Amino acid sequence: xxxxxxxxxxxxxxxxxxxxxxxxxxxxxxxxxxxxxxxxxxxxxxxxxxxxxxxxxxxxxxxxxxxxxxxxxxxxxxxxxxxxxxxxxxxxxxxxxxxxxxxxxxxxxxxxxxxxxxxxxxxxxxxxxxxxxxxxxxxxxxxxxxxxxxxxxxxxxxxxxxxxxxxxxxxxxxxxxxxxxxxxxxxxxxxxxxxxxxxxxxxxxxxxxxxxxxxxxxxxxxxxxxxxxxxxxxxxxxxxxxxxxxxxxxxxxxxxxxxxxxxxxxxxxxxxxxxxxxxxxxxxxxxxxxxxxxxxxxxxxxxxxxxxxxxxxxxxxxxxxxxxxxxxxxxxxxxxxxxxxxxxxxxxxxxxxxxxxxxxxxxxxxxxxxxxxxxxxxxxxxxxxxxxxxxxxxxxxxxxxxxxxxxxxxxxxxxxxxxxxxxxxxxxxxxxxxxxxxxxxxxxxxxxxxxxxxxxxxxxxxxxxxxxxxxxxxxxxxxxxxxxxxxxxxxxxxxxxxxxxxxxxxxxxxxxxxxxxxxxxxxxxxxxxxxxxxxxxxxxxxxxxxxxxxxxxxxxxxxxxxxxxxxxxxxxxxxxxxxxxxxxxxxxxxxxxxxxxxxxxxxxxxxxxxxxxxxxxxxxxxxxxxxxxxxxxxxxxxxxxxxxxxxxxxxxxxxxxxxxxxxxxx
RNA sequence: GGGCCGGUAGUCGAGCCAGGACCAAGACGGCGGCCUGCGGAGCCGCAAAUCGUGGGUUCGAAUCCCACCCGGCCCGCCA
Numbered sequence: 001x002x003x004x005x006x007x008x009x010x011x012x013x014x015x016x017x018x019x020x021x022x023x024x025x026x027x028x029x030x031x032x033x034x035x036x037x038x039x040x041x042x043x044x045x046x047x048x049x050x051x052x053x054x055x056x057x058x059x060x061x062x063x064x065x066x067x068x069x070x071x072x073x074x075x076x077x078x079x080x081x082x083x084x085x086x087x088x089x090x091x092x093x094x095x096x097x098x099x100x101x102x103x104x105x106x107x108x109x110x111x112x113x114x115x116x117x118x119x120x121x122x123x124x125x126x127x128x129x130x131x132x133x134x135x136x137x138x139x140x141x142x143x144x145x146x147x148x149x150x151x152x153x154x155x156x157x158x159x160x161x162x163x164x165x166x167x168x169x170x171x172x173x174x175x176x177x178x179x180x181x182x183x184x185x186x187x188x189x190x191x192x193x194x195x196x197x198x199x200x201x202x203x204x205x206x207x208x209x210x211x212x213x214x215x216x217x218x219x220x221x222x223x224x225x226x227x228x229x230x231x232x233x234x235x236x237x238x239x240x241x242x243x244x245x246x247x248x249x250x251x252x253x254x255x256x257x258x259x260x261x262x263x264x265x266x267x268x269x270x271x272x273x274x275x276x277x278x279x280x281x282x283x284x285x286x287x288x289x290x291x292x293x294x295x296x297x298x299x300x301x302x303x304x305x306x307x308x309x310x311x312x313x314x315x316x317x318x319x320x321x322x323x324x325x326x327x328x329x330x331x332x333x334x335x336x337x338x339x340x341x342x343x344x345x346x347x348x349x350x351x352x353x354x355x356x357x358x359x360x361x362x363x364x365x366x367x368x369x370x371x372x373x374x375x376x377x378x379x380x381x382x383x384x385x386x387x388x389x390x391x392x393x394x395x396x397x398x399x400x401x402x403x404x405x406x407x408x409x410x411x412x413x414x415x416x417x418x419x420x421x422x423x424x425x426x427x428x429x430x431x432x433x434x435x436x437x438x439x440x441x442x443x444x445x446x447x448x449x450x451x452x453x454x455x456x457x458x459x460x461x462x463x464x465x466x467x468x469x470x471x472x473x474x475x476x477x478x479x480x481x482x483x484x485x486x487x488x489x490x491x492x493x494x495x496x497x498x499x500x501x502x503x504x505x506x507x508x509x510x511x512x513x514x515x516x517x518x519x520x521x522x523x524x525x526x527x528x529x530x531x532x533x534x535x536x537x538x539x540x541x542x543x544x545x546x547x548x549x550x551x552x553x554x555x556x557x558x559x560x561x562x563x564x565x566x567x568x569x570x571x572x573x574x575x576x577x578x579x580x581x582x583x584x585x586x587x588x589x590x591x592x593x594x595x596x597x598x599x600x601x602x603x604x605x606x607x608x609x610x611x612x613x614x615x616x617x618x619x620x621x622x623x624x625x626x627x628x629x630x631x632x633x634x635x636x637x638x639x640x641x642x643x644x645x646x647x648x649x650x651x652x653x654x655x656x657x658x659x660x661x662x663x664x665x666x
Numbered sequence: 667g668g669g670c671c672g673g674u675a676g677u678c679g680a681g682c683c684a685g686g687a688c689c690a691a692g693a694c695g696g697c698g699g700c701c702u703g704c705g706g707a708g709c710c711g712c713a714a715a716u717c718g719u720g721g722g723u724u725c726g727a728a729u730c731c732c733a734c735c736c737g738g739c740c741c742g743c744c745a
Contacts, residue, residue: 046684055687065686068725078686078725106687106726152745192745367743392668392741400743407745432739434670462671463738470738495707515707526693527679530671532738538694539678543707546679546693553707561704602683610680613692624700624709666707 012136013125015118015590016061019097023062023111024048026098030089031066037088038074045069060102060110061587067107078107085109097121115583119574122590126646131653134592137179138600142455144180145418146172148428149326149333150187153318154194155219155473157325159535160430160464162481166524166659167461168428169331170605173657178600183334183422187414190315191339192407194222196296199314200289201225204282205275207313213482215321218314220272223474224279227265229289234258267476301404303344311340325481329517330659342413348405351413351447352398358446366401372442379445384453385438396439408436412443415456424455426603431460431530459603462532484540489516491541492549500665511663518548518660525658526609546613548660551651554616555662557623558648562641564629571638581622585643588618592650596657605658612654619647 028047035042047066054063067082074081082103089101089109099114126133148168151161168184176182189195201221202208210217238254269276283289299307319336326332342348352368355361360371360378372393376382382389398409418425427437437458444453463470471478493512500508523540527533543549562568577586592611599607628640655662 049684050686052686055690059687063687068686072725104687108687189745194745365743369743388669390668391670394741397743402743404743406743411745430739431671435740436745460671465738499705499707531679532672533678536678542694544694545708547707549707550693553705557705557708564704606680610692617692620708621710623704627704629704665705 012129012132012134012593013121014134014136014593015122015125016587017594018121019111019113019118019590020051020062020594022095022097023051023064026089026093026095026101027051027064027066027085027109029092030085033088033092034070034085042070042073054108054110057584059104059108060100060112062111062113063104064109064111065107067103067109071107079103079105082107082109113587115578115586116575118590119577119583119586122586123574123642123646126589126649127642130649131656133649134596134653135177136593136597141179141181142423143421144175144182144424144426145185145422146175146182146426146428147185147187147418148172149331150189150429151322152189152192152194153315153322154198154222155318156213156215157322157481158471158473158478159481159484160471160478162329162484163464163524163529164428164430164461165326165329165331165481166521167459167529167605169329170521170525170658171426171428171459171603173659174596174600174603174605174608177657178597180424184332185335185337185418186333188315188319188336188338189407190311191297191301191343191410193293193297194226195311195315196293196300197226197229198222198318199296199311200229200293201279202314203310204286205278210317213321213324214317215325216480216482218318218321219473220275221279223476224268224272224276225283226474227261227268228280228283229293231258231261231265232283232289234261264475271476298404300340301343303340308340312338325485328485329481329521330661337414337417339410339414342410342417343405347417348410348413351416352405352409354447355398355443360446361398362395364395364397367397368399370396370398370439370443370446372396372439375442375446379442379450381442381445385441387438393438393442396443408439411436412440415440415444416447416449416452419449419452419455424457425452426457426459428459428461431462431532434458434460457603460530462528462530465532465534468534479535484520485516487537488520488540489513492516492519492543495543496666503665507665511666514661514663515543515549515552515666518552518655518662519543521659522548522551522609525605526613528604528606545617549666551612551616551655551660552662552666554619554623555648555651555655556664556666558619558644558651559664561628561644565641568641568645569634569638571635571642573635574639574642576633576636576639577643579626581618581625582640582643585615585618585622585647588615589646589650592654599657608654608657612651612658612660615647615651615654619651 024047031047050064050066051062052065054060067078067085070081071078086101086103086109097114097117098111100112102110104110146168149161149165151157172182172184198218198221201224202218205221234254234257238251238258241251241254286292296307300311355370360375362369362371372395376393396408397406399405415425441453441456444450444456466477466479469477489512492515493509496508496512520540526546595607595611599605626640628637628644631637652662
């Protein structure tokens with residue numbers, strides 16, 4: 001069943017939406033006229049909701065299943081009701097965009113659009129609105145913060161994180177085009193253990209200037225340091241267990257874990273012999289590496305000058321690398337938020353004391369706990385949160401017994417911070433964060449921010465697996481975003497070289513870059529965000545149907561036509577575009593505004609991928625079957641050119657929304 | 667133990683929220699065709715699906731409800 005979409009928003013045209021509105025209005029008129037002549041009591045039905053897309057065009061362009069509802073009441077056959085309905089509409093309505101209304105077995109009322117009128121309206125609208133065609137503006141614009149990526153600044157961005165980055169970026173583009181005031185934020189999680197480990201290793205090495213890409217360079221140091229520290233700790237733990245005569249099971253578990261880490265260390269040693277060797281010697285000189293790392297964390301939280309300077313210095317080096325990667329992927333941020341700032345500005349402390357005063361906290365072994373379950377029951381949040389009566393809400397530890405905060409606590413403070421400058425907040429994060437996101441919402445209720453709780457959206461990202469397993473940076477089982485882009489670029493470059501050898505080298509390189517980044521973005525965006533998928537090179541490197549290259553090729557072909565024609569004249573009318581391939585193309589163009597609005601309102605960029613692919617497909621079909629530059633009838637030629645121009649406009653708009661860049665030649 | 671998400675041709679994947687012409691879109695892979703006029707990264711055709719399983723609701727279920735099965739994930743004084 002189709003959804004209703006507003007007819008006109010701002011002064012932007014919505015051709016198919018206008019057709020839909022006309023169908024709705026005549027259907028309502030037919031319904032009430034039938035109501036008068038019938039003896040039965042008619043209920044108030046959502047008539048717009050009965051309009052749906054028919055399976056193919058032999059049934060017209062929109063169909064209503066209203067008769068099935070009425071047949072129940074009138075105790076008649078649906079097809080008879082449909083006939084009566086179609087007839088009564090014929091009497092009451094004057095038609096504009098509708099060409100015909102027919103009853104059809106088993107009981108649908110089919111509406112066919114008037115091809116001439118729809119073509120005229122669609123192509124004139126695209127011509128008039130240009131790059132703004134279809135970008136229907138919302139009636140209720142909101143200041144919106146989209147937080148995404150927020151990769152831990154300890155190692156390079158891998159393809160799993162990149163998925164969140166690409167979706168977050170596309171989401172921001174879509175919402176902005178819809179008329180919302182959107183800002184993208186990157187959360188720098190710098191007060192956790194990972195950044196401290198990284199800074200510890202970096203300091204030990206004497207703060208070297210990065211060789212190669214900064215995030216890769218520092219990431220290497222992080223991996224080696226983390227592994228060596230972990231091994232030291234495990235060795236101590238096993239020794240302690242032996243001393244205290246712990247159970248064999250406990251000792252075995254730790255030993256097994258230790259063996260695994262030793263294996264990882266061996267891998268790292270062979271990959272980075274120099275760093276491994278040096279760090280290994282340096283760390284062994286430290287009597288208690290773990291303590292050194294803890295001290296870094298604690299001093300940083302307190303903003304101790306030397307430590308703060310060090311931590312920020314290292315984190316910034318990594319972030320430089322992130323920015324380079326993200327820029328390459330056409331992803332940009334309006335704001336970078338440091339987690340440490342939340343502590344230093346007292347926001348975390350203020351939140352904790354407010355929660356403390358709420359009566360929903362309790363003390364457990366010196367740690368401060370939030371009784372989430374109690375709050376859920378008190379405020380009756382199960383329905384609001386959409387969870388079953390048996391969903392368990394474990395308590396949330398807000399403060400460690402040493403008084404330091406934990407990540408969820410800081411995340412609550414952070415989300416509140418985002419609301420300081422926004423009416424709506426969208427968090428683009430992995431599906432595994434579901435419970436944590438619930439906890440944030442519940443904390444919002446406790447602190448009296450229920451309005452914000454309603455405007456707080458969680459956009460879950462399903463994992464990308466590697467050979468059926470979770471990616472793990474420490475185990476070296478991961479693919480970086482840079483790797484993916486490099487590989488795709490080299491593949492795109494060789495394709496361009498092969499197909500367009502006559503283009504200058506510079507153009508070929510730029511074209512390959514566009515094709516490559518678009519291919520990567522499209523491959524990620526064309527599958528729904530929540531689904532977890534296996535990373536497959538062939539999919540990213542696919543330049544055939546259902547890929548960004550396929551869409552770009554439609555654009556390139558249209559460029560070829562226009563280039564060949566040289567000059568372009570205005571057609572007098574648009575009445576000659578009667579071929580099925582032309583009509584199919586017009587219909588697709590007419591549906592773009594509705595598709596866009598639905599994608600933006602449902603937070604679903606994937607819908608636009610499917611649309612872009614479909615539009616390109618229709619164009620390729622048209623291109624094969626229809627001549628343009630060599631038709632002798634000039635009027636027909638210019639009308640077809642108008643169609644080509646409209647397709648180009650819409651392709652470019654959709655591509656922009658998804659962050660794909662189109663090349664004129666490829 | 668409790669929960670969340672997913673399960674659609676050999677593979678990938680729309681449709682599910684808002685049930686209707688579904689004998690289920692599209693792609694990859696397979697098979698067979700199409701360049702003496704706009705670039706073949708294309709087009710046309712063929713083969714391929716117990717819509718995870720079993721019940722239920724309904725005139726009608728891939729879609730809603732219940733139970734179960736499989737896969738991923740979560741339930742830390744980690745982040």
